[in-house]
Amino acid sequence: MMNNLTDINGLQPPGNDETIRAMSGLSSQPYKGTRDYYPEDKRVQNYIFETWRKVTESFGYEEYGAPTLEPLEIYVAKSGDELANQQTYSFTDRGGRIVAIRPEMTPSISRMVAARRQELAYPARLYSIANFMRYERPQRGREREFWQLNADIFGVDAIAAEAEIITMADQIMKAFGAKPGDYVIKINNRKLINYMMAQYLELSAEDAQLMVKLFDRKDKISETDFDDQAREILGANAVEGLPKIKGLMSAKSMADLPVELRNTEATSEVQELFTLLERAGVASAIFDITLMRGLDYYTGTVFEVFDTDPENSRSLFGGGRYDGLVGLFGAEPISAVGMAPGGTMIENFLTVHKLLPALDSTTDIYLVPLGDMLTAAGEIASELRVEGVNVELDITDRKLDKQIKTADKKNIPYVLFIGEEEVASKLYTLKNIATGDEQKLSIADVVKLIKG
Amino acid sequence: MMNNLTDINGLQPPGNDETIRAMSGLSSQPYKGTRDYYPEDKRVQNYIFETWRKVTESFGYEEYGAPTLEPLEIYVAKSGDELANQQTYSFTDRGGRIVAIRPEMTPSISRMVAARRQELAYPARLYSIANFMRYERPQRGREREFWQLNADIFGVDAIAAEAEIITMADQIMKAFGAKPGDYVIKINNRKLINYMMAQYLELSAEDAQLMVKLFDRKDKISETDFDDQAREILGANAVEGLPKIKGLMSAKSMADLPVELRNTEATSEVQELFTLLERAGVASAIFDITLMRGLDYYTGTVFEVFDTDPENSRSLFGGGRYDGLVGLFGAEPISAVGMAPGGTMIENFLTVHKLLPALDSTTDIYLVPLGDMLTAAGEIASELRVEGVNVELDITDRKLDKQIKTADKKNIPYVLFIGEEEVASKLYTLKNIATGDEQKLSIADVVKLIKG
Numbered sequence: 003m004m005n006n007l008t009d010i011n012g013l014q015p016p017g018n019d020e021t022i023r024a025m026s027g028l029s030s031q032p033y034k035g036t037r038d039y040y041p042e043d044k045r046v047q048n049y050i051f052e053t054w055r056k057v058t059e060s061f062g063y064e065e066y067g068a069p070t071l072e073p074l075e076i077y078v079a080k081s082g083d084e085l086a087n088q089q090t091y092s093f094t095d096r097g098g099r100i101v102a103i104r105p106e107m108t109p110s111i112s113r114m115v116a117a118r119r120q121e122l123a124y125p126a127r128l129y130s131i132a133n134f135m136r137y138e139r140p141q142r143g144r145e146r147e148f149w150q151l152n153a154d155i156f157g158v159d160a161i162a163a164e165a166e167i168i169t170m171a172d173q174i175m176k177a178f179g180a181k182p183g184d185y186v187i188k189i190n191n192r193k194l195i196n197y198m199m200a201q202y203l204e205l206s207a208e209d210a211q212l213m214v215k216l217f218d219r220k221d222k223i224s225e226t227d228f229d230d231q232a233r234e235i236l237g238a239n240a241v242e243g244l245p246k247i248k249g250l251m252s253a254k255s256m257a258d259l260p261v262e263l264r265n266t267e268a269t270s271e272v273q274e275l276f277t278l279l280e281r282a283g284v285a286s287a288i289f290d291i292t293l294m295r296g297l298d299y300y301t302g303t304v305f306e307v308f309d310t311d312p313e314n315s316r317s318l319f320g321g322g323r324y325d326g327l328v329g330l331f332g333a334e335p336i337s338a339v340g341m342a343p344g345g346t347m348i349e350n351f352l353t354v355h356k357l358l359p360a361l362d363s364t365t366d367i368y369l370v371p372l373g374d375m376l377t378a379a380g381e382i383a384s385e386l387r388v389e390g391v392n393v394e395l396d397i398t399d400r401k402l403d404k405q406i407k408t409a410d411k412k413n414i415p416y417v418l419f420i421g422e423e424e425v426a427s428k429l430y431t432l433k434n435i436a437t438g439d440e441q442k443l444s445i446a447d448v449v450k451l452i453k454g
Numbered sequence: 455m456m457n458n459l460t461d462i463n464g465l466q467p468p469g470n471d472e473t474i475r476a477m478s479g480l481s482s483q484p485y486k487g488t489r490d491y492y493p494e495d496k497r498v499q500n501y502i503f504e505t506w507r508k509v510t511e512s513f514g515y516e517e518y519g520a521p522t523l524e525p526l527e528i529y530v531a532k533s534g535d536e537l538a539n540q541q542t543y544s545f546t547d548r549g550g551r552i553v554a555i556r557p558e559m560t561p562s563i564s565r566m567v568a569a570r571r572q573e574l575a576y577p578a579r580l581y582s583i584a585n586f587m588r589y590e591r592p593q594r595g596r597e598r599e600f601w602q603l604n605a606d607i608f609g610v611d612a613i614a615a616e617a618e619i620i621t622m623a624d625q626i627m628k629a630f631g632a633k634p635g636d637y638v639i640k641i642n643n644r645k646l647i648n649y650m651m652a653q654y655l656e657l658s659a660e661d662a663q664l665m666v667k668l669f670d671r672k673d674k675i676s677e678t679d680f681d682d683q684a685r686e687i688l689g690a691n692a693v694e695g696l697p698k699i700k701g702l703m704s705a706k707s708m709a710d711l712p713v714e715l716r717n718t719e720a721t722s723e724v725q726e727l728f729t730l731l732e733r734a735g736v737a738s739a740i741f742d743i744t745l746m747r748g749l750d751y752y753t754g755t756v757f758e759v760f761d762t763d764p765e766n767s768r769s770l771f772g773g774g775r776y777d778g779l780v781g782l783f784g785a786e787p788i789s790a791v792g793m794a795p796g797g798t799m800i801e802n803f804l805t806v807h808k809l810l811p812a813l814d815s816t817t818d819i820y821l822v823p824l825g826d827m828l829t830a831a832g833e834i835a836s837e838l839r840v841e842g843v844n845v846e847l848d849i850t851d852r853k854l855d856k857q858i859k860t861a862d863k864k865n866i867p868y869v870l871f872i873g874e875e876e877v878a879s880k881l882y883t884l885k886n887i888a889t890g891d892e893q894k895l896s897i898a899d900v901v902k903l904i905k906g
């Protein structure tokens with residue numbers, strides 16, 4: 003009835019390392035670029051998820067869920083070529099449909115809003131915590147499978163929408179214990195970028211797109227390489243163009259911008275946004291005209307939260323306004339602003355800044371039956387569980403020290419002993435593993451100690 | 455810089471229905487067999503997830519996470535041919551690896567335990583809530599993408615392990631409000647099945663496997679079809695074999711079994727399990743020798759929870775002992791027992807038995823600024839959020855009735871009005887949307903009313 007090991011070996015061609023591995027079984031390693039979350043890792047991830055959830059729900063955002071697979075075409079439409087064509091996990095299903103494991107959430111939630119365009123209550127404030135896959139070279143802070151919070155507001159044209167999203171981004175950083183100097187929120191506006199490219203640098207639409215991509219890469223290449231590539235894009239205009247670009251890159255605020263770029267619709271949007279952010283107590287926001295954001299769907303404000311630590315100096319997450327995306331799904335367009343913090347980026351930030359709290363097990367008590375008290379211990383476990391105490395019962399009949407060691411290894415804070423004497427007196431010995439303290443308590447007092 | 459609609463149209467060959475759809479945009483429907491969870495759907499899912507989480511954590515199970523993609527070979531090894539070869543979403547990645555979107559969790563968690571065989575604390579009690587995909591014909595209660603709780607205990611040979619898992623299954627049903635007659639837990643044992651097939655029915659290993667699969671299908675085919683197929687498998691032994699099988703199928707308890715099948719190692723395991731379950735207060739467990747469970751990796755106890763409602767009479771979820779799986783990943787084998795309730799099955803059960811509670815939004819208050827009080831309202835929103843109250847602030851400058859209608863549509867229980875008078879008096883009007891009641895409260899009293 004059951005297969006045996008020879009079936010597995012049969013999967014592998016003979017005579018290489020894979021065969022040797024297969025001889026002793028299947029590999030126990032996770033698929034390249036993905037992670038196994040053991041309880042101690044999952045606790046950290048859950049701490050991050052719960053912090054995200056707490057902040058976004060406090061702003062009235064409601065959770066939704068979307069499928070893991072989507073038609074590939076929804077990414078081809080707007081996410082940009084690199085993401086859609088080179089980084090998706092796409093394949094043809096058994097029914098001939100070309101699908102992709104979602105590499106991001108924005109197209110999915112835009113599709114969902116389009117499908118219920120008439121029925122939803124606006125402004126729709128929506129969030130999800132979900133996993134995504136991109137075929138990239140795995141590196142620190144970048145995995146092929148990763149988790150993100152996505153928080154989006156639909157149906158608000160006013161800059162108040164981006165002010166709210168950026169305030170939430172700031173609140174998320176604060177909820178993780180970040181101090182003002184630990185991060186900075188860089189803000190720009192796609193309309194301003196478009197104006198800068200077309201009017202100020204006088205670039206064609208095609209060259210403008212190349213320049214945007216070059217700006218996006220600017221922190222990853224040398225200044226010489228940047229200059230060379232900028233000259234190539236500028237062509238005949240390089241002599242005046244390059245100094246203009248260098249001037250833009252050194253601007254510390256909107257006041258440093260050349261007069262041609264001020265007093266446009268875009269700059270008044272940026273100014274209003276900074277006024278609203280100041281009013282909301284967001285002190286870490288700065289203007290940066292070189293901030294582009296890689297995705298093609300943004301139409302107005304874009305922002306990115308950066309770690310200021312020199313060892314971890316990188317974009318933590320970002321977002322922006324994308325008013326055109328819902329309209330691609332056959333519905334009337336609807337304005338939208340969103341952001342997407344990633345779990346691994348935040349985890350690195352917390353590690354670098356030493357902000358990760360010590361995280362105990364979700365289990366409160368490890369219950370140790372002494373002698374043949376397993377049945378009595380089982381009844382006490384049930385009694386405690388009814389009161390909301392999480393109890394792991396040892397059912398192994400091992401030596402006492404081994405049972406306590408198990409509790410310690412699992413980061414369970416307390417051990418409760420159930421012996422004949424304890425059952426008779428209805429007073430049980432509770433041991434705090436960290437301090438070694440022991441006290442004799444009734445079940446009611448154990449509940450009180452754990453729950454309150 | 456941005457693509458436009460003609461790019462999307464370009465994806466489609468001209469002159470068919472797809473083109474017409476593409477002309478007006480991309481489809482807003484989810485991929486076949488998957489579901490979009492809008493907030494009202496996600497609330498139901500979260501209620502199911504939280505109930506699962508509460509019960510499993512109360513037994514000391516700790517959460518883990520595993521990758522969405524696994525090497526296909528881990529399913530080929532043990533899950534059974536249908537699941538591995540016909541139902542997986544498998545494909546070759548850009549690096550030539552043959553991978554599958556996980557169709558179940560058991561092989562993944564077995565792989566993870568094997569990878570840390572030496573480091574883990576035993577018994578390891580582990581749970582996850584995760585999504586899976588199988589390429590099946592979508593039907594009621596069966597979707598191509600679905601969510602499951604997986605709870606498993608590793609490192610316990612004793613029947614106490616299956617007693618604990620089945621007690622948790624029973625507790626989960628009770629936590630959802632199910633009454634004793636609403637469900638039944640059918641229990642069998644693979645060792646007994648093996649003995650029955652080999653010794654009692656005298657089938658070869660190959661014919662035994664065919665008979666197991668036929669028993670698995672027995673509720674989906676007519677009795678005549680069952681008899682015909684059973685005769686075919688039995689061959690020359692059909693004359694005595696078929697009445698034996700019919701006798702087994704009518705057995706209501708172990709006492710009804712023919713004497714040849716009693717007093718084996720398997721039956722003493724079953725008897726011990728029923729003793730432990732009775733002691734743990736599990737009243738819904740019954741013995742059923744025709745219960746097989748489709749997966750190849752089970753080695754001992756198997757069980758399934760069935761809905762008893764005639765309209766929804768079907769297996770809700772199941773589990774069992776699978777002592778051999780960890781050993782396939784190059785580690786010393788380790789005993790394991792687990793179960794995997796599915797979200798859609800539970801949701802159907804709750805619907806049929808009218809057990810789904812009314813679920814409000816996670817948002818407590820919809821904050822309505824009157825006149826030009828948006829800035830003041832923003833400050834009050836912050837004040838409430840700090841106290842743990844979830845507040846959605848209306849930033850749209852719409853008519854009052856439209857704002858209240860939005861709150862109602864979102865199932866937010868309260869509206870709080872912030873007008874000039876309210877700000878001056880520091881007393882704010884709180885309206886209960888369901889009852890229409892209004893009261894004037896300080897912020898502190900609003901917090902008190904919402905939080906406790």
